[in-house]
Amino acid sequence: MADRVVAETPQPAKPPPGSLLAAWDRVAPATVPFFAVFTALLIGAGIIRFAGASPLVAYRALWEGSFGTPAALANTLVKSTPYIIAGLAVALGFKAGLFNIGAEGQLYAGGVLAVLVGFHPAFAGLPPLLHVPLAVLAGALGGMIWGAIPGILKARTGAHEVINTIMMNFIAIRLTDWLIKSKDPLILLDPSASTPRTPYIAPSAALPRLLDTPLHAGLVLALVLVLGVRWLLYRTTVGFELRTVGANPNAARYAGMNVSRTIVLAMALSGALAGMAGAGEVLGGQGYLSPDFFAGIGFDSIAVALLARSSPVGMIPAGILWGALLNGAGLMQIRADLSIDLIKIVQALIIMFVAADQIVRWLYRIRVAPPTEEAVFSRGWGR
């Protein structure tokens, strides 16, 4: 396992230092995501043509629908918020060498606890200054529990977190479904609603709106969490241990770090972040939870984390791109008469090109970045 072969591509002769070419070489690796997005949009244009619509009309509508007006921009930012936070969750896992596919389940676990604190009579009458943080923390707790279980299983028995987080996703989705739909006993269902959903949260638990727009405090939470995760990863001992375990668990063990504890901690923190993303959506958006509330946000956050190359600050543009594509898709559907699912294809292509960056490098002749600490995910299934 330790002798994992690092990809070596033949390199042309190095340009002299100080020249413009050398400067380009230093910047070039960072441009890979841009080229990946560009290539994906190009192939998307081909598919639009094939479906009998005009790529120009479609992409213009996509732009106007996402950034064209202040209202569109605000909606894009609202849509992006959960992706930024959940993307951070996945990235934190990546940094510790863990592939947390379980963001979806952790969102549900967080959403359930947040909505419970939001509407339960026991918390009624609290001032917003107390009620909102309490509900957000409840969400973090839900996600933390849901993330810690696969973490403990990995640390204790070596069971691979990918399978376990996938299973935890399904368990969370089914459990939420039951909690919301169950009539006897009545748990989270609002019996007066026409479709199965929970009761509305109390106004005191709702995230405050910003400047009379659809924007809510979830965006602020996302920005704070971005800075918080960056600080945690690069300025604290815990973060250093996390990254060391991710880069080389054997070295970490030799250095005296507690690898098992770090794995559990990373999964718990990752889950807590995803849980907060869920709480933010429930408390800042509709104000209730329904069985398919998060449909796919957790899965897409893997893509966002890959797109940002696990950089906490990079999560902001990556999340906004994701939100923009989703938000603009509506107008594109109307103007170009195209199914909004086209956007999903473009998104999948984007991650494909980001993940398989050798394709993009080969297409655009970009040099390989100097080797850095990089977590390896695929260590096989078992132990």
Added chain:
Amino acid sequence: MWPTVRLQRLHVYALLFLVAGMWLTVGVSARFPAEETTTLTFGIGRTAPKVALPVGRTLLAVGVYYVVSGLLGLAGRRFVRPATWAMIFGGLLIFPTVLVAAAAGKQTNVLTMLNESLRLGTPIALGAIAGIWCERSGVINIAIEGMMLAGACFGFTTFFFLGERLPANQALFISVLVAVITGGLMALLHGVLSITFRTDQIVSGTVINILAIGVTSFVRREYLLSTRAGRVTLPSIEIPLLSDLPVVGPVLFNNKPIFYSMFLLVIVTHVVLFYTRWGLRTRAVGEHPRAADTVGIDVIRVRYINVFISGLIAGLGGAWFSLETVGGFDDLMTNGKGFIALAAMIFGKWTPLGGLGGAMLFGFSEALGTRFQILGIPLPSQFLQIVPYVVTMVVLAGLVGRAIPPAAIGQPYEKQS
């Protein structure tokens, strides 16, 4: 250190069995009136054999069995082996016991139940076999779900356009073929990304899953929304002679083609994997690619072909959804079965027969869910749906034996010059 851990684990299980057994004998069995019975029928029609089991006494017997096997587990080192087997059998006993208790006072058809389990287990078994082909050669395949979904979609799309031009059976045959090939093409993409470009195999699988969701829902929204005609599915085929067998014949040998081909594929995979040169090469590449390369095996080629075959089988699994069962295509219609298949594969420790067993276990828990609803048992269906996932986690955690994957899994291979 390992043997002591194992012994302790056995003790924990033995205690669990003891408690469950006592609970059954003392607590539960007395709750059923002595004369209440569950009638188990085998087959359809009046002539079908019937067995009437007194519910209370059945539960009592199972409870006593549990107590005995629990005591056996605590008896000491000499009884480790018989105790283990007794507990494995006891674990399997849970299913009929639950059925008998659930259907108290009514009658339930055992063979239909068995058939349903096998039928619902079919796509899971196909997915598990697909996974085995891929993973035995050292390539993780979490994209079975996406390959199935793509197969289901494009298979049905083909039928959608051919259905009116060709006789139904011909059109269906071509559609299944297209589904199979679609799965194969998706797998080739997985191969290109993970073998040639050495992308992380789990990332590559995730990409394919997301791509499959996007492409299939796009195709459905763009082309398949106008539903024409009734829903046509693959015809049932009676196997001559076997279907004339009393009792089992009409139930098990009057099924649809993909159902049969699943059993065929299990056997073929078992034989190829363990008794042919190709199988040996595949396993060698999955365990130690460098050594395989040294003796002249083309690692890259072996991996590509295995990944491709894996996709073909997953595509067939996809056809089960759209062409054999539903006769249409819905968004996300594979509904996580590809992931359960992965679980079945791990449950079966990367062997075809074990994978089939795992698939049947999950098929049974699904069949039990529908049966519970028919019988009007107030257990939420979501709880039964959760069972396979929990079982998977328990298995993976090594609570029921160890699951050891191929050694070189997840590692891209690069030839050294």
